[in-house]
Amino acid sequence: MPAVRSADPLVLAGAAHLDRPVRWVHTTELADIAPLLRGGDLVLTTGIALPDHDDGLTRFALSLADSGAAGLFVELGRRWSALPASLVGQCEARGLPLVALRREVRFAAVAQAVGERLVDAQLAELRAAEGVHDTFTELSISEAGPAEILAAAQRLSGATVVLETEQHRIVDYLAGPAGQPGTPDGGTFLDDWERRSRNVRTSGRTEWDASNGWLVTRVGRPERGWGRLVIGAPHAPSPGLVAVAERAAAALAMYRLHDRSRDSQVRRVHHELLIGLMSDPANAETHRRAQIAGLPPGRQYVGVALRPQRSAVLDDLVAACLRAAEVARAPTLASVFESEVRALVALPARADAVRAVDRWADEVTARVRAVVAAGSPVDELASVDRTLLEATQVLAVLPPGQDAHGVRRLDDVHLRGLLTLLADDARVSTFADRELARLREEPELRRTLRAVVEHPASKSAAAAALNVSRPVLYDRIARIERLLGLSLDDAEVRTSLHVALLADEVRTTRA
Template identity: 80%
Template sequence: MPAVRSADPEVLAGADLLDQPVRWVHTTELADIGPLLRGGDLVLTTGIALPDHTEGLARFASSLAESGAAGLLVELGRRWSALPQELVAHCEERGLPLVALRREVRFAAVAQAVGERLIADQLAELRAAERVHDTFTELSIGEAGPAEILAAAQRLSGSAVVLEDEQHRIVDYLVGPADDGFVEDWERRSRTVRTTGRTGWDPSTGWLVTRVGRPERGWGRLVIAAPAGASAGLTAVAERAAAALAMHRLHDRTRDGQTRRVHHELLAALLADPTDEETRRRVEIAGLPAGRQLVGVALRPPRPAQLDDLVAACLRAAEVTHAPLLASVFESEVRGLVALPPRADAVRFVDRWAREVAGRVPAVVAAGTPATGLASADRTLQEASQVLAALPALPTADAVGGVRRLEDVHVRGLLTLLADDPRVAAFVDRELSALRAEPELFRTLRALVEHPGSKAAAAAALHVSRPVLYDRIAKIERLLSVSLDDAEVRTSLHVALLAEEV
């Protein structure tokens, strides 16, 4: 500071302690000022009233050190032209910074300059605290989501911010100016960090950690990168952000809504481009480790209102079977990606998982062919969805808990894969167009292909007599100009009807 530099200062003791914070400045000539000081006070003196013997100087230096004084500045000229070596030695021994001011200086100017700096710093802290308070108050009132709250915490802290659940899995994160692998191997590292109280700083990792919610209802933790330590301002950011996240959970009807949002984003990204490196990284962070078998699953509940319950059942089944899972709602179905151990029997494992799901919400379940890496995740996800589309809309008793795969849907599965092909549409129209104006004959044809070899069963399904059925068969043959006794004709019509359904 200019006021100090003008006094030509020379550090004589405690040179390694000059970074101690100064709380205030005291100008005094009293030798017994020590008990009146507070920790962090800086003492200015000319030394006129200080003792002239070694014991007195030792007591003076000791009293200042014991009071926690930030340092001692002595102006030369009035008492000493050079400070006594005894005083220098005692200050060095007690860890008290000692500075000789070799030119005359107005102590009032020094005290004023320091005071103005301290007040300016305190005012800046108050303004920063007010900004933190206003920011998170607005977010809470506006029922902002976790993404907005984390963005605010990152902006105010200028550091990486991570939200993790109670199993130390990352729910979401935002990197700071320099990521430097902050989230790598997160789960293992996070388990080693233990703090006392609601908020604490861990020096081994440089993490400022605060709990989200009350201990008995703790949902997880908020972590902010703080390699240089946690200031009061940074602690306030962490605690206000955690409080805003807890408030959001009170407003959020779905307890795991944040997890579901991330799962939906990741599944959509895998379907769009499973080779994207950032998507791969975020999938691993979300809990699907590399080197696992990946099986796409698709599920449909009896009613659309049960979709959210079905997602919850999928996540719970994943915990029970110890199979990490991404799951989310896509239109009228739930899609998921299950990660299995590399050598596990994929069929048996997924069947067991499906039974756990069905124990909570009955559903039609379909699975794709296992993929050996994320690069093929889109294939197994699409297969599962295509198989589901080929299955009956509502879960039957034998379907609940059972998993259907491509080999289970036969020609219906093939037609599902080809549903958007215009050539299939042309084939269906060519085979069935003559019957579209005759609903009664259309139903009769369906009953005939669904009961092959038994006209009695077909008549019973239609609730008509056999003579009536024979009459309708004759009309169908005339309209289509075919014989229904021809096996290839019956097959062709059956495929057309299946394609029409799909």
């Protein structure tokens, strides 16, 4: 600092500790000043009243070191032209920075300069804290999602940010800016995440794990812990970074409160309305209640059925549907029905229903991965039972391992869709039983038959699907033909057996 440089300073002891932070400056000539000091105080003196013997100077140096003083500045000329060796030696021994000021200086100017810098730093911290507070308060009020909250945390911290579940699985992350010193990149930062995260056990709300370089804070209360927020921190985090982590975690918890617990009354009303519309779609009172609940009249309506990839997230899927309704501006009723979620989406009368539902579904699956099936749009509430039933039937056709990408409709399910519609028809069941009766006790031959009818033009492909050799496949085909008394070379026979297999599979899935 200019005020110190003008005094021609010379470091005599404690040079290894010059990075010690200074909290304030004390100007004194008292030898027993130590009890009045706080840790981090810098002492300025001319030495006029200091002891004139080595024992007294030793006690003075020890008392300053024990008080946690940041350092000692002594102006030469009034008492000493060179500082006593005993004082220098004791300061060096205790790691207390000792600086000789070889020119006269106004201590008031030094104290003022240091004070101004400290106050400026504190104001900067306050402004930064205010910025962090304002940023996350605004995000909470606007019910921002995890992506927006993580983006704000990454921007304010300048580091990689990761959101994980209670099971230590990554939900989302944003890598820190490339090329910044000390900022881990997303690739190496995420390596072997689950194992490393399980080894980081926290007892408080926010803790720094030096081995990984992680600042870890809990999202939500411990008894309702949903997960943790991790920010890259290769060095001990500043109070500002801790504030960013904790405010971001609070915003994430608030989002879950908004998005997941939107009032049990709303959830109950949605469930009752959907049941009413499916069982008695022409009921005028149900229509009135639906309008009060936010489903406007004079729209086109599309039934949607959704199956999450994990059954434990059905409530999350309903919350995602309600959030998508706000983002896509498509009023929606949504509720859980056994292992799936059913929703009724209201769209503008002249909107492209396919594109609008696709956008709505994209918003949902961006939050919770799910298989989505949609019915055909209808123009009045009195007909919504048809579109809801169609959506559930299409979803029932889709196998559990179905890819979660895109919306499936009746046009996409072909023969399997027709068989699903006819699954309760006794004639279809009788047909399937009759065709497959002699293979009921032969699961290996049933699998072989399935491979053959699915690859009618290539025995090699059928053998590969079963992971057997072609001679083995030919032997099994011969056994099937003997049991059935039919030739699998006959196209009509293959078609008949294929339909029977699909009908049996649909029936088993529904059961």
